[in-house]
Structures are given as C-alpha cells and as structure tokens.
Amino acid sequence: MSEDFNNNKIIHAQSSETIGGASGSPDMDYVRPAETGDQDLYHGHSFITKWIFCQDAKVIGVQYFLLATFTGIIGLILSWLMRLQLGFPGLAGFMTAEHYYQFVTMHGMIMVVYFLTALFLGGFGNYLIPLMCGARDMVFPYLNMISFWMFFIAVGVLLASFFVPGGPTGSGWTLYPPQSILEGTPGSGWGILLMCLSLILFVAGFTMGGLNYLITVLQARTRGMTLMRMPLTVWGIFTATVLAMLAFPALLVGSLMMSLDKVLGTSFFMPTILKAGEVLEYGGGSPILFQHLFWFFGHPEVYIVALPAFGIISDLISVHARKNIFGYRMMVWAIVGIGALSFFVWAHHMYVSGMNPWFGFFFATTTLIIAVPTAMKVYNWILTLWRGNIRLNTVMLWCLGFIVTFVNGGITGIFLGNVTVDVPLSDTYFVIAHFHMVMGIAPLMVIMGAVYHWFPLVAGKFLDEKLGKWHFWLTFLGAYSIYFPMHYLGFIGVPRRYFEMYDSPYVTSAVGMNEFISIAAFIVGAAQFILIFNIIKTLKTGKPAGHNPWKACSLEWLTPSVPPEHGNWGDRLPVVHRWAYDYSVPGAKEDFITQTTPPSEVANTEVEKT
Amino acid sequence: MSDPKIEGYQFKPGFSGMAHDTASDQTMFKGVHWGKAMMWIFLLSDTFIFSCFLISYMKGRGSTPVEWPNPSEVFGLHVFGVDVPLLLIAIMTFVLITSSGTMALAVKYGYEKNKKMCGWLILATAIGGLTFVGMQAFEWSKLIHEGVRPWENPFGAPQFGSFFFMITGFHGTHVSIGVIFLFIYAYKTFAGHYDEKKRGWFTSMKGDYVEIEILGLYWHFVDLVWVFIFAFFYLW
Numbered sequence: 001m002s003e004d005f006n007n008n009k010i011i012h013a014q015s016s017e018t019i020g021g022a023s024g025s026p027d028m029d030y031v032r033p034a035e036t037g038d039q040d041l042y043h044g045h046s047f048i049t050k051w052i053f054c055q056d057a058k059v060i061g062v063q064y065f066l067l068a069t070f071t072g073i074i075g076l077i078l079s080w081l082m083r084l085q086l087g088f089p090g091l092a093g094f095m096t097a098e099h100y101y102q103f104v105t106m107h108g109m110i111m112v113v114y115f116l117t118a119l120f121l122g123g124f125g126n127y128l129i130p131l132m133c134g135a136r137d138m139v140f141p142y143l144n145m146i147s148f149w150m151f152f153i154a155v156g157v158l159l160a161s162f163f164v165p166g167g168p169t170g171s172g173w174t175l176y177p178p179q180s181i182l183e184g185t186p187g188s189g190w191g192i193l194l195m196c197l198s199l200i201l202f203v204a205g206f207t208m209g210g211l212n213y214l215i216t217v218l219q220a221r222t223r224g225m226t227l228m229r230m231p232l233t234v235w236g237i238f239t240a241t242v243l244a245m246l247a248f249p250a251l252l253v254g255s256l257m258m259s260l261d262k263v264l265g266t267s268f269f270m271p272t273i274l275k276a277g278e279v280l281e282y283g284g285g286s287p288i289l290f291q292h293l294f295w296f297f298g299h300p301e302v303y304i305v306a307l308p309a310f311g312i313i314s315d316l317i318s319v320h321a322r323k324n325i326f327g328y329r330m331m332v333w334a335i336v337g338i339g340a341l342s343f344f345v346w347a348h349h350m351y352v353s354g355m356n357p358w359f360g361f362f363f364a365t366t367t368l369i370i371a372v373p374t375a376m377k378v379y380n381w382i383l384t385l386w387r388g389n390i391r392l393n394t395v396m397l398w399c400l401g402f403i404v405t406f407v408n409g410g411i412t413g414i415f416l417g418n419v420t421v422d423v424p425l426s427d428t429y430f431v432i433a434h435f436h437m438v439m440g441i442a443p444l445m446v447i448m449g450a451v452y453h454w455f456p457l458v459a460g461k462f463l464d465e466k467l468g469k470w471h472f473w474l475t476f477l478g479a480y481s482i483y484f485p486m487h488y489l490g491f492i493g494v495p496r497r498y499f500e501m502y503d504s505p506y507v508t509s510a511v512g513m514n515e516f517i518s519i520a521a522f523i524v525g526a527a528q529f530i531l532i533f534n535i536i537k538t539l540k541t542g543k544p545a546g547h548n549p550w551k552a553c554s555l556e557w558l559t560p561s562v563p564p565e566h567g568n569w570g571d572r573l574p575v576v577h578r579w580a581y582d583y584s585v586p587g588a589k590e591d592f593i594t595q596t597t598p599p600s601e602v603a604n605t606e607v608e609k610t
Numbered sequence: 611m612s613d614p615k616i617e618g619y620q621f622k623p624g625f626s627g628m629a630h631d632t633a634s635d636q637t638m639f640k641g642v643h644w645g646k647a648m649m650w651i652f653l654l655s656d657t658f659i660f661s662c663f664l665i666s667y668m669k670g671r672g673s674t675p676v677e678w679p680n681p682s683e684v685f686g687l688h689v690f691g692v693d694v695p696l697l698l699i700a701i702m703t704f705v706l707i708t709s710s711g712t713m714a715l716a717v718k719y720g721y722e723k724n725k726k727m728c729g730w731l732i733l734a735t736a737i738g739g740l741t742f743v744g745m746q747a748f749e750w751s752k753l754i755h756e757g758v759r760p761w762e763n764p765f766g767a768p769q770f771g772s773f774f775f776m777i778t779g780f781h782g783t784h785v786s787i788g789v790i791f792l793f794i795y796a797y798k799t800f801a802g803h804y805d806e807k808k809r810g811w812f813t814s815m816k817g818d819y820v821e822i823e824i825l826g827l828y829w830h831f832v833d834l835v836w837v838f839i840f841a842f843f844y845l846w
Contacts, residue, residue, distance in 0.1 A: 035617075224635050268769070
C-alpha cells in the first residue's frame with residue numbers, strides 16, 4: 001500500500017528499477033500468457049440464430065435495450081395519463097380513481113424494474129462487459145440468451161395484466177398487503193397475481209444474466225486486465241449485479257408468498273381483518289413482514305440502478321473532458337462501499353410503518369453514512385472536469401445534467417433519511433420529487449449520455465448533435481420544471497397517490513402548479529421521441545464514425561471492425577498494459593494512450609502506474 | 611488441494627495469496643472452471659432465498675397469536691403399536707445425507723475417468739433423491755389426511771401449514787430438479803459425453819467431468835438446506 005503514496009506512483013519509463021527492464025526493451029512489455037484456451041462460440045447461421053435466439057452478448061444487449069425502451073415508453077404514456085388527471089381533473093373522461101391507481105402502480109414498477117434495471121444491466125451490461133474486459137463473449141452465451149427470453153416473457157405477463165378481468169393491480173408499486181389482495185383495490189384478482197408471476201419470472205431471468213456478468217468479470221478478462229484496470233462502467237455494473245443477486249431473492253420470496261396468500265388463502269401477510277362487520281378468513285399474518293422483504297429488495301434496487309449510472313458517467317466524463325478520472329481507486333471503493341451499505345438501510349422506507357425508535361435511529365445513521373461515499377464520487381466527477389479539456393458536446397451536456405440532478409436529489413435524500421424530517425414529509429410530493437430526481441431523471445440522463453456516446457460503436461454512425469442538444473435542453477429544463485415545484489407541493493403537505501384534491505385547503509396554491517407541472521411533463525415526454533427520430537435519421541443518413549471516434553482509451557473502441565463482430569476481437573485477443581484513463585499524459589504524442597499500447601511505445605512519458 | 615500450475619504465475623500462501631490472486635489479471639479464482647464459479651455464486655443467491663423463507667417463518671411463528679403445534683406429535687409415526695417421534699424424518703434425512711456421500715464418490719471417480727463407477731454412483735444419488743421426494747410426498751399426504759392445509763391446521767396455528775408446505779415444497783422442487791439433472795448426467799456419463807468432450811445442444815460448451823462436480827455442489831447445497839429446514843421445523 002505504502003508504495004502508492006511514494007513518488008514512484010508515476011513511472012518514468014527511463015528508470016530501469018521500477019519496471020525491471022531497460023527502456024524500450026521487450027521485457028517491459030511482458031504480459032504473462034493466457035491461462036485458458038480461447039472460448040468456443042456458437043456462431044449463428046440463420047436469421048433465427050443470428051438475430052432472434054442469438055447467443056451473441058451484443059445482440060442480446062440490443063434486444064434488452066429495445067424491449068426495455070418499449071416498456072419504458074408504456075411507462076411514459078402512463079405518466080402522461082396520470083399528469084393529465086392531476087393537472088386537469090376530469091378532462092379525460094375515462095379516467096376513474098381505479099384507473100389512476102393502476103397507472104401509478106404500473107408506471108412505478110415498469111420504470112424501476114422493467115425499464116431501468118433491464119436497460120442498465122441487461123442492455124449496457126451485455127453489450128459492454130465482454131468488450132470492456134476483452135472477452136469474446138459472455139461466459140455462458142446460451143444461458144444469456146435464455147435470460148433475455150425470460151425477460152421477454154416477464155414483460156409479456158406484466159402487460160397481459162392490462163387485458164385481464166379487473167385490469168392490472170392498483171396497489172402502488174410497493175404492492176403492500178393486505179390491501180393489494182383484498183377486494184376493493186383495483187386488480188386485486190388477476191392483476192396482482194400476474195404482477196407477482198411477472199416479477200418471479202424477471203428474477204429468474206435476471207439471475208441467469210447476472211451469473212454471466214459476474215463470472216465474465218471475475219474469470220474471463222483478457223491478458224493484462226486486472227480488476228483495478230477495468231473501466232468504472234464495468235465496476236458499476238458488476239457491483240450492481242452482486243446487489244441484484246442478493247436482493248432479488250427477497251422480492252422473489254415476497255412475491256411467492258403473496259401469490260399463495262391470494263390463491264391458496266394462506267395468511268403470511270394477512271392479519272385478522274374486519275370487513276363491513278364480517279371477519280375475513282385471513283388471520284395471524286404480518287403485513288410488516290412483506291414490507292421488510294420488499295424493501296430489503298427495494299433499497300438495493302435503488303443502487304442497482306444508480307451504480308451502473310455512476311460507472312458509466314465516470315467514463316463519459318473522463319473521455320469528453322480528456323482527463324483521467326480523479327481518484328480511480330477511491331471511485332472503485334466508493335462503488336463497493338455504497339453497494340455494501342445499501343443492504344443496511346432498507347427500513348428508512350418504513351419510518352411511518354411503526355418501528356422501535358432505536359431502529360429508526362439505526363437506519364437513519366446508516367442512511368446518512370451512504371452520503372459519504374456518494375459525495376466522494378460527486379467531488380471526483382467535478383475534480384475530473386476541473387481544468388480538463390472539456391468538449392461541450394451532447395454527451396458532456398448529459399453528464400453535467402446528471403451531476404446537477406443527482407446532487408439535487410441527493411440533498412433531498414438527506415432530508416428524508418432523518419426520521420424526524422421524514423415523518424411529516426412522508427407520503428407527500430416531496431418524496432415523489434426526491435426519488436424522481438435521484439433515481440428517475442439522473443439515471444435517465446446517464447442512459448441518454450451513454451446512448452449518444454456508444455451509438456457510434458453499436459451502429460457505426462454519429463447521432464445528430466443538433467437534435468441531441470434540443471433533446472437535452474428540453475429534457476433538462478423540463479425535468480426541473482416538473483420536479484422542482486413538487487418539492488414545494490410536498491412542503492405545503494399535498495399528499496401523493498391522491499386521485500384528486502377536491503376541496504382541500506391546498507387547492508388554491510397547488511392547482512396552478514399542478515397544471516404547470518403537467519404541461520411540462522407532456523413536453524418532456526414528447527421530447528424523448530426526438531431521440532427515436534434521431535436514431536432513425538442517423539441510421540439512414542448519419543455521418544460514419546469509423547474507428548474510435550471519441551479517441552477513447554478503453555477496449556470496446558479497439559475492436560478490429562466497427563461495429564464489432566461476433567467474437568469481438570477477430571483472430572487475437574487484445575493484451576492490456578494500462579488502465580482505461582490515460583488521457584492527456586504529459587509527453588505523449590496524442591492526448592490518449594489506449595489500454596493496448598505497450599509501455600515501450602510510450603517511453604519518456606509520465607504514465608500512471610496501474 | 612494443491613494449487614493448479616499456471617505458466618508465469620507465482621502463487622502465494624494465505625491471505626496475501628488471496629489478495630495477490632484478486633489483484634492479478636485474467637481470473638480471480640485461479641484454475642477454477644467458469645461453471646464451477648457460477649454455481650458457487652448461484653448457490654449464494656439461493657442461500658438468500660432460503661434465508662428469506664426461514665426468517666419469514668421465524669417471524670410468522672413469532673407473531674401468530676395461536677399456539678404452534680408440537681412437532682414431535684405432528685410428525686410422529688405410529689409403528690407396530692408404538693408412537694415414534696420424527697421417525698420418517700430421520701429416515702429421510704439419512705437417505706439424503708447418504709446420497710451426498712455417493713455424489714462425492716461420483717465426483718472422485720469422474721475425475722479418475724472411471725466412467726462406470728461414476729455413472730452408477732450418480733444413479734445411486736438420483737435414486738436417493740427420488741426416495742427422499744417420495745417420502746416427502748408420503749409425509750405431505752399424511753398431513754393432508756389429518757386435515758392440515760396451507761390455510762388451516764387442526765393442531766394449532768394455520769401458519770404452520772402455510773410455512774411447512776411452502777418451504778418443504780420449495781426445497782422438494784430443488785431436490786426434484788436435482789434428480790432430473792442427475793438422471794441426465796448419468797446418461798451422459800454412460801454415453802461417454804465427458805470422455806469425448808461432446809458439445810451440448812445449441813451451446814458451444816465442451817462436456818467435461820467437472821460438470822459432475824458442479825452438479826455435486828448443487829446437490830450438497832440442497833442437503834445442507836435440508837439440515838436447516840430439519841432443525842427449524844422438526845426440532846424447534
């Protein structure tokens with residue numbers, strides 16, 4: 001450890017002691033041979049095996065991306081309908097209170113699980129992990145393919161609930177029993193059952209994918225690629241996958257037990273209930289147990305979405321500010337630390353459920369401790385930008401937008417993490433504003449930045465910058481117009497999940513604001529279609545990007561063909577000699593040194609020892 | 611076990627060796643087959659599933675206001691005019707643990723490329739598992755005859771039936787899946803798929819005797835889970 005703090009952290013390639021070879025000698029480029037033979041791949045030979053039941057992680061990644069985006073658009077439309085009702089009550093004639101609750105529920109579940117999780121881990125994970133680690137593919141391509149098709153079925157089951165008697169469940173995305181399975185809640189029959197089934201399928205499918213991501217990172221890196229040379233994107237997705245493997249079991253168990261309560265009439269979560277003077281069959285169960293199971297999944301889930309976003313944004317900032325990421329090791333340990341801590345904070349979602357005050361104290365403390373590694377990351381992003389050679393293109397705009405919205409949402413998180421502040425703010429629009437800022441808009445900004453960044457790799461063409469800037473500014477300013485006023489609505493006490501405010505005392509100040517928020521929401525939602533238009537336009541007439549268009553160091557840009565083919569690397573796997581962040585190295589010919597550049601080629605430069 | 615030989619890589623002992631492996635390139639677990647690493651991580655995830663079940667069971671048993679039935683009476687068998695508590699469970703547990711032993715032997719003979727012994731031992735394991743599932747079915751039907759249902763229980767708290775059927779059912783499903791795979795692997799062993807490194811259907815993976823060890827890991831895990839279920843349901 002101590003050697004990291006000495007001056008020899010920087011290698012002066014002339015000094016022979018540090019590397020053990022004379023300058024420019026082949027010794028200094030030595031990387032030990034491969035431990036295992038090359039991976040055998042199943043090459044598709046028909047349309048079906050190449051594009052549908054495909055075992056290429058890149059195709060699977062794109063499949064995940066497209067299906068998640070499709071589901072996300074449904075979530076977006078649902079949010080439009082909700083905002084229509086909140087801003088202009090009664091304008092949409094078909095909108096009943098039941099529909100409103102169903103839309104709230106489906107919007108929440110779709111966006112958190114089927115959109116963000118699937119997109120970050122399934123989409124970016126599949127596409128980027130093998131490329132960034134220098135592997136030919138995921139380690140179990142067949143399992144990977146099954147993973148996507150399980151996700152496909154899960155989405156099908158979820159969407160089927162719109163068409164069953166009673167419609168989808170309307171119990172809120174948290175699905176709290178007893179109300180979620182009792183008559184009177186919309187979708188308490190088929191709806192909740194299909195939701196539970198869909199979640200179980202999703203977890204099963206995700207487990208197959210997750211095992212792939214983990215083993216590929218742990219056991220299938222290329223020669224020279226140590227864990228501490230991996231791009232932070234891989235670190236973020238890897239840690240998020242670990243969280244998912246340990247958190248989704250709780251969701252699976254909760255969903256299974258709830259389905260049994262519904263179908264078989266067990267009472268896992270059902271206490272004795274009086275309904276219209278009659279005692280129901282249920283009795284003796286604990287509704288709080290479900291809340292614990294749900295949030296033991298639910299809180300890590302926040303970081304399952306956030307950690308890949310942290311990783312990706314670090315890479316984007318570094319590339320487009322032409323500077324190495326500030327404090328790489330600190331960033332890695334912050335990701336790991338946040339991941340570990342996220343398992344000890346879940347009950348901060350349950351402050352008002354009723355718990356021993358000491359528990360509240362414990363969970364408030366752990367929650368606030370998470371602010372430390374998170375703040376470290378924010379400082380490091382800013383310090384990476386500091387005196388960098390910033391290119392203010394669309395990707396960079398999304399990055400800056402992310403930092404701002406994330407800090408904003410993080411600060412309101414400190415409010416809500418404290419029991420005494422949370423209790424009055426709980427179940428108000430302040431909560432809505434908080435989590436949409438921190439895990440809705442902020443990760444979405446990263447996704448958009450990542451799409452503009454990696455589209456030249458996936459399709460070989462640049463997305464249109466002008467459209468991209470329109471897309472960014474409409475989204476950024478619009479998102480603030482939506483969620484900033486919601487903080488105020490929360491402070492004046494407007495409760496969330498209310499279909500209508502009727503003649504409550506909030507009406508006077510909240511009505512105008514709700515109309516404004518709704519109009520902004522319509523515009524922001526519509527602005528997202530700019531991206532779809534941009535993609536279609538680019539595919540037809542876009543400017544070819546060629547090899548490594550952003551002049552990045554990491555491996556995914558160094559494939560022999562763009563877009564990369566099945567097997568990624570042609571005849572020979574790449575050999576890695578350095579980390580992924582050698583930008584603007586003093587003394588180097590160009591302002592970036594790729595990971596595959598051997599030390600002898602960059603003698604007389606001051607590269608970091610990695 | 612001794613370290614595998616890896617060209618150009620120097621193993622170090624103890625914790626510093628662990629750190630050394632972690633900091634190295636290519637692999638973190640040196641010489642460990644991908645599938646084996648995958649199974650370990652899957653089992654970790656599965657451990658969380660069973661932990662959630664068992665913790666929920668503790669919570670449910672703790673919070674129900676109705677008295678919990680006495681396991682030695684509920685699970686007792688009446689044999690030759692004598693009430694023997696936990697007799698069936700004792701036999702079930704014995705069978706399952708024994709099958710773990712045959713599984714371990716199958717792995718050993720597999721690595722020795724002794725196809726015949728390996729195949730027969732896998733078959734023996736599968737039959738052990740099948741016996742276990744059969745006895746579980748018998749136990750279920752006995753309880754159902756006595757009126758225990760997932761939603762009601764004549765001996766006390768209805769949650770007893772709920773948790774018992776759910777958790778033993780989930781475990782029994784694991785055993786059944788294991789039995790199916792054991793039969794498939796027994797066939798593959800006898801057919802020589804591991805000797806000739808035959809590729810799987812629609813996959814690129816070459817067959818290897820390490821697959822038997824991977825299935826063995828799963829099988830031992832299922833046994834270990836049973837020990838916990840046994841302790842929590844029958845001894846508590």
